[in-house]
Amino acid sequence: MSETHRPEARVEPIDSTIEPAGEPAKNKKVEEASLLADAWRSLRKNPWFIISAVLLVLFLSMAIFPQLFTNNDPRECLLGRSRQAPSAEHWFGTDIQGCDYYSRVIYGARNSIAVGFIVAIGTFIIAVLLGLVAGYFGSWVDAVISRFTDMVFAVPYILGALVFLNVLESRGVREVAFVLIVFMWPTMTRLMRGSVISVVNSEFVLAARALGAGPITIMRRHILPNSLGPVIGYATVFTGIIIGAEATLTFLGVGLQLPAISWGLQLSDAQPFLQTVPHLLLFPVIFVGLTVFAFMTMGDAIRDALDPKSKK
Amino acid sequence: MTRYIIRRLLQFIPVILISTLIVYALVFAIPGDPIRALAGDRPMSDAVRETLREQYNLDDPFLIQYFKYIWGIVTALDFGSTFNGRPVTDIIEQRLPVTATLALVTLVIQTLMGIIAGILAALYRDRFFDRFVQVSTVAMVALPTLVIGFLLQLIFGLNLGWFPIAGVNNGVSSYILPALTMAAVSTGILARLVRSELLDSLKSDYVRTATAKGMKRSRVITRHGLRNSLIPAVTFIGADLASMLGGSIIVETIFNLPGLGQQVFASIQGQEGTVVVGIVTLFVLFFVVINLIVDLLYGLLDPRIRYE
Amino acid sequence: MTESQTSTGLTPGTRPGDAPLLEVKDLQVEFRTKAGVAKAINGLNFTLHAGETLAILGESGSGKSVTAQTIMGILDMPPGKIAGGEIRYRGEDLLSMPEESRRRLRGVKIAMIFQDALSSLNPVLPVGWQIAEMFRVHRGLKRKEAKVKAVEMMQRVGIPGAEERAGDFPHQFSGGMRQRIMIAMAIALDPDVLIADEPTTALDVTVQAQVMRLLKDLQTEFNMGLILITHDLGVVADVADKIAVMYSGRVMEAADVYEIYGKPGHPYTQGLLNSIPRIDDEGGRLRAISGLPPSLTDMPPGCPFNPRCEFATDRCRTERPELRPVADGHLSACHYAEDVYAGTATRTRRPSPTGAGMIDVSEEAPQ
Numbered sequence: 001m002s003e004t005h006r007p008e009a010r011v012e013p014i015d016s017t018i019e020p021a022g023e024p025a026k027n028k029k030v031e032e033a034s035l036l037a038d039a040w041r042s043l044r045k046n047p048w049f050i051i052s053a054v055l056l057v058l059f060l061s062m063a064i065f066p067q068l069f070t071n072n073d074p075r076e077c078l079l080g081r082s083r084q085a086p087s088a089e090h091w092f093g094t095d096i097q098g099c100d101y102y103s104r105v106i107y108g109a110r111n112s113i114a115v116g117f118i119v120a121i122g123t124f125i126i127a128v129l130l131g132l133v134a135g136y137f138g139s140w141v142d143a144v145i146s147r148f149t150d151m152v153f154a155v156p157y158i159l160g161a162l163v164f165l166n167v168l169e170s171r172g173v174r175e176v177a178f179v180l181i182v183f184m185w186p187t188m189t190r191l192m193r194g195s196v197i198s199v200v201n202s203e204f205v206l207a208a209r210a211l212g213a214g215p216i217t218i219m220r221r222h223i224l225p226n227s228l229g230p231v232i233g234y235a236t237v238f239t240g241i242i243i244g245a246e247a248t249l250t251f252l253g254v255g256l257q258l259p260a261i262s263w264g265l266q267l268s269d270a271q272p273f274l275q276t277v278p279h280l281l282l283f284p285v286i287f288v289g290l291t292v293f294a295f296m297t298m299g300d301a302i303r304d305a306l307d308p309k310s311k312k
Numbered sequence: 313m314t315r316y317i318i319r320r321l322l323q324f325i326p327v328i329l330i331s332t333l334i335v336y337a338l339v340f341a342i343p344g345d346p347i348r349a350l351a352g353d354r355p356m357s358d359a360v361r362e363t364l365r366e367q368y369n370l371d372d373p374f375l376i377q378y379f380k381y382i383w384g385i386v387t388a389l390d391f392g393s394t395f396n397g398r399p400v401t402d403i404i405e406q407r408l409p410v411t412a413t414l415a416l417v418t419l420v421i422q423t424l425m426g427i428i429a430g431i432l433a434a435l436y437r438d439r440f441f442d443r444f445v446q447v448s449t450v451a452m453v454a455l456p457t458l459v460i461g462f463l464l465q466l467i468f469g470l471n472l473g474w475f476p477i478a479g480v481n482n483g484v485s486s487y488i489l490p491a492l493t494m495a496a497v498s499t500g501i502l503a504r505l506v507r508s509e510l511l512d513s514l515k516s517d518y519v520r521t522a523t524a525k526g527m528k529r530s531r532v533i534t535r536h537g538l539r540n541s542l543i544p545a546v547t548f549i550g551a552d553l554a555s556m557l558g559g560s561i562i563v564e565t566i567f568n569l570p571g572l573g574q575q576v577f578a579s580i581q582g583q584e585g586t587v588v589v590g591i592v593t594l595f596v597l598f599f600v601v602i603n604l605i606v607d608l609l610y611g612l613l614d615p616r617i618r619y620e
Numbered sequence: 621m622t623e624s625q626t627s628t629g630l631t632p633g634t635r636p637g638d639a640p641l642l643e644v645k646d647l648q649v650e651f652r653t654k655a656g657v658a659k660a661i662n663g664l665n666f667t668l669h670a671g672e673t674l675a676i677l678g679e680s681g682s683g684k685s686v687t688a689q690t691i692m693g694i695l696d697m698p699p700g701k702i703a704g705g706e707i708r709y710r711g712e713d714l715l716s717m718p719e720e721s722r723r724r725l726r727g728v729k730i731a732m733i734f735q736d737a738l739s740s741l742n743p744v745l746p747v748g749w750q751i752a753e754m755f756r757v758h759r760g761l762k763r764k765e766a767k768v769k770a771v772e773m774m775q776r777v778g779i780p781g782a783e784e785r786a787g788d789f790p791h792q793f794s795g796g797m798r799q800r801i802m803i804a805m806a807i808a809l810d811p812d813v814l815i816a817d818e819p820t821t822a823l824d825v826t827v828q829a830q831v832m833r834l835l836k837d838l839q840t841e842f843n844m845g846l847i848l849i850t851h852d853l854g855v856v857a858d859v860a861d862k863i864a865v866m867y868s869g870r871v872m873e874a875a876d877v878y879e880i881y882g883k884p885g886h887p888y889t890q891g892l893l894n895s896i897p898r899i900d901d902e903g904g905r906l907r908a909i910s911g912l913p914p915s916l917t918d919m920p921p922g923c924p925f926n927p928r929c930e931f932a933t934d935r936c937r938t939e940r941p942e943l944r945p946v947a948d949g950h951l952s953a954c955h956y957a958e959d960v961y962a963g964t965a966t967r968t969r970r971p972s973p974t975g976a977g978m979i980d981v982s983e984e985a986p987q
Contacts, residue, residue, distance in 0.1 A: 048450065154331045155338070156558035159592065162580045163338050244456025248562055251458055252577065267458065271566075274477065278470055281462050289459040296454040515696075517739040523694045524734075525754060525805065526727030535753075536742055543744075614744055615789040 039305035049301035055294035059287075062109040072103040074261055085279065092283045095269070104261055105283050111173055111262040112291065116243040118177040119184065124235045126185045128228070131192025135227075136200055136219055146193070153186035157245065165254035176255050180242060191234055195227035202226075233303025240295030247288050263288045320607070324600050328593075329382070335592045336378050339585040381586075385593070392586035400590035403575060407591075410480055410571035414494065414563070415556050417487045422495035422502060423549060429499075430506025430545075431538070437511065445503055452500030457559060461493040461566040478568040490567040494559045498552045505548060509541035516540075543613045550606030554599040557592070639711035641845040642668040642691070642730075642813050647705035649686055649869075651916075652698060658916035660686045661869040664705070665943065668813065668845040673836075675848045675860035675877075677892070681913050683869035684849045688817045691847075692732050693722050709813070728758050731806040735818040737798035741790040747801045748774070748786025754808040773804040777834060796827035800834065807838055814839070815847045820855060832859055853896050857881065865889050868914055868924035871943055875950035885952035885961040887929045923954070931956055931965045 043049045062069055077099035084094040092101035134145040160183040168175055199205060200223060208218050249255035250264025258265065263284040270280035384390035391400035433445040468489060469477035480486045513519060514537050522536040560573030572591050579587035611617040649661040661683045668674050678684045689695040691707055707714045709730065714722060734740040742750060751773055752766035761769065774782035777800040790798055799819060806814060816835060820828035836859050839846045850856055856863060864874040865888065873886035884890045891909035911928040914920050920927055926936040935955055943953040946961045959965035969980050
């Protein structure tokens with residue numbers, strides 16, 4: 001039956017990535033555009049992408065313009081209305097201090113997502129630079145970078161972050177993000193390195209080299225555009241992982257501190273009251289869960305769409 | 313084969329040394345005076361302070377401290393002791409059963425659920441159960457451990473009241489929710505892995521050959537299809553089991569289980585470096601040994617792997 | 621599918637009153653693909669007798685492997701679908717048989733050898749075990765007895781040191797030895813019909829001859845009916861008794877080996893023969909058949925070969941030719957079979973110099 005697939009095989013382009021080194025950038029634009037257009041077409045048909053995109057737009061606008069979602073001031077707390085159940089006035093009820101819980105959960109989005117983005121971008125820069133250098137130059141450069149990556153990778157991030165953050169007197173978004181970057185860059189770096197190596201050995205890089213292109217040109221023109229796909233997808237997934245990690249660290253008491261408003265703090269504060277006021281736990285759990293879910297699902301969808309091999 | 317094992321065991325030495333060194337450095341090189349942390353607000357005489365510093369080699373250069381520590385482990389299985397004088401091995405002995413039980417229940421849950429769900433999804437491809445597995449594994453993989461733990465507490469602990477929410481006073485049932493929490497991500501990944509591997513395998517030439525040999529469908533699947541598709545699953549389970557420390561810190565804290573993870577967390581907060589390093593060293597050893605076992609198992613399952 | 625080819629009494633070598641070993645009648649197999657329904661087999665007919673070797677010859681995409689898989693009953697359904705026809709084994713229709721009875725024939729009475737022995741043998745099971753499985757499952761032998769039998773089979777197909785090597789895994793054997801193991805597995809239970817799907821394509825040329833020799837010897841020894849599926853005209857010449865030439869899921873021509881090679885009765889067969897190099901043909905150019913086989917989802921009307929045929933007329937473009945006798949025991953599905961057979965057919969077109977299409981002879985300037 002494999003024979004029946006043969007005619008299709010002939011239709012496939014031979015290799016759309018082949019391009020001479022000195023060619024004007026015009027051609028490349030067209031190819032990239034078509035690659036992106038392909039990716040976009042397959043994304044639009046993916047229900048998971050649609051779901052996660054809607055959720056992300058919702059949470060991002062929550063982080064940037066929380067006023068759109070609530071008129072209540074999250075810092076206006078009256079002990080007299082402590083621990084109220086959800087009602088028409090206070091949709092998510094009130095917390096221990098008597099603050100409107102709905103507005104607090106809404107305002108909590110900003111810190112979580114900020115940490116997620118800062119760490120994802122920082123890690124992405126480290127991963128792309130180290131991965132590119134290690135994968136392109138190989139030999140001892142690769143060996144040094146790889147072993148170093150392995151060593152950091154071996155330390156569970158939560159252990160490292162706990163130890164580091166525990167000794168800091170004051171911890172804000174900056175400190176938490178920094179520590180997470182320090183312990184979480186290896187995975188993406190490994191991914192980038194692998195991706196670069198698979199491109200470095202391809203024939204069009206060999207061709208570019210044979211045409212006399214220098215290492216910088218080759219890296220920028222050929223290797224980078226062709227190896228970034230999986231890393232971009234993973235960076236999106238990673239943002240979700242980080243949001244979960246921030247919430248976890250804050251829950252464990254080594255993340256953000258009061259008076260910051262964050263989902264992790266809300267979880268941490270609510271846990272002792274699990275049995276008596278369960279909604280205090282429920283709402284931030286749902287918000288953290290959906291945000292992380294949206295990022296991870298979006299990243300998966302992007303990765304699939306950018307991967308020419310996973311044609312559905 | 314024996315030579316391979318010996319070589320691997322020899323390779324362990326640098327791995328263990330380096331990884332414990334990193335943790336040791338992490339724990340002991342951080343600013344803050346552990347003695348002061350121990351003393352808290354109480355006044356402490358200089359003499360007592362000196363004795364304590366001596367006892368814990370705190371005045372030695374860092375590397376010397378580290379080698380003294382390792383030497384103690386190698387020669388006398390001495391993992392050091394807390395500032396109160398309690399041996400770390402004592403703490404490990406007390407806390408290990410909880411974490412071991414947690415790990416075991418987790419392993420059983422994720423292996424059974426992941427593999428069975430993956431097999432059924434592959435066999436009933438595109439039917440309802442397959443769709444269900446596909447959708448639910450997305451959620452399992454994408455939700456953070458923390459969220460899953462709380463959701464399980466709220467639903468099965470509080471609303472339905474099936475399992476205890478916290479503590480270890482109810483035998484194995486105390487471990488169900490923590491283990492489910494810890495197993496969630498891996499179960500999702502495992503189910504997807506087994507599904508796609510089995511689908512690949514069922515499409516393979518050797519399964520076609522088995523059918524052409526006149527074997528029953530059930531035999532084709534179990535003897536020829538499954539065997540090959542479970543090899544990556546074994547690797548995954550091993551890698552997952554080996555890296556349970558991170559998960560146990562979170563899960564034991566959420567569910568208040570007095571295990572090693574919770575102890576590590578408490579000791580970090582109390583700046584009890586010896587306890588942290590001791591427990592982490594134990595996990596590193598476990599990690600390395602499990603990896604070796606997985607490698608050997610892999611070779612047993614797949615004859616194409618050769619140990620050179 | 622109305623234009624089925626009837627083979628009643630026309631199939632070479634049919635002896636009346638004696639049900640042939642294997643008889644394929646008007647078989648039609650389709651695949652549902654994204655591009656539409658691909659008709660992989662469109663009314664296939666042939667007959668196979670005990671001790672006979674039938675070579676099914678065709679390019680890739682002609683449906684020869686699908687034919688083999690359909691006979692074995694190992695076609696992936698879906699996407700495959702048997703749209704019609706019969707496959708009779710000793711007079712019994714396999715396609716209407718319950719799956720369980722069919723399974724009992726599979727590997728026991730009708731066995732198959734695949735092209736790529738490395739991927740077709742299970743990589744994680746010892747080869748001896750894989751052969752012994754036949755005896756254990758179908759004959760109910762105990763593990764040890766089956767093992768002994770397996771080693772015997774390995775010796776029979778010429779694997780040196782069979783006893784020691786029975787515990788080895790497929791990747792530890794050379795390509796030729798692996799194919800011998802496939803053969804041992806297929807003939808283990810002394811089948812009546814052996815289907816060999818490109819058995820030597822993946823092998824080195826020197827090994828090819830040895831494996832073909834082995835197949836031929838085993839066929840004679842066990843008096844099997846052998847269906848040899850290949851695209852290689854060279855392979856079939858010494859081994860086959862009859863040849864059926866397939867194109868686009870149909871038999872274009874069927875005859876004795878000598879007839880096919882000596883006096884082809886179909887332009888396609890002629891083209892194939894012209895495209896093999898001959899040692900006695902000094903200095904001549906090899907003539908490839910121009911163009912490509914038609915897409916299975918979009919068959920041309922009339923004769924499927926007409927876009928590439930040098931003799932095609934308007935009739936060929938509208939009316940589908942039936943498989944019919946041109947000489948004793950020689951069938952051809954061409955409107956001008958007699959002329960082609962006699963070598964008197966009129967050329968209407970010739971391949972364009974680029975090899976991309978055909979140029980009508982009439983349109984050319986008179987030379």
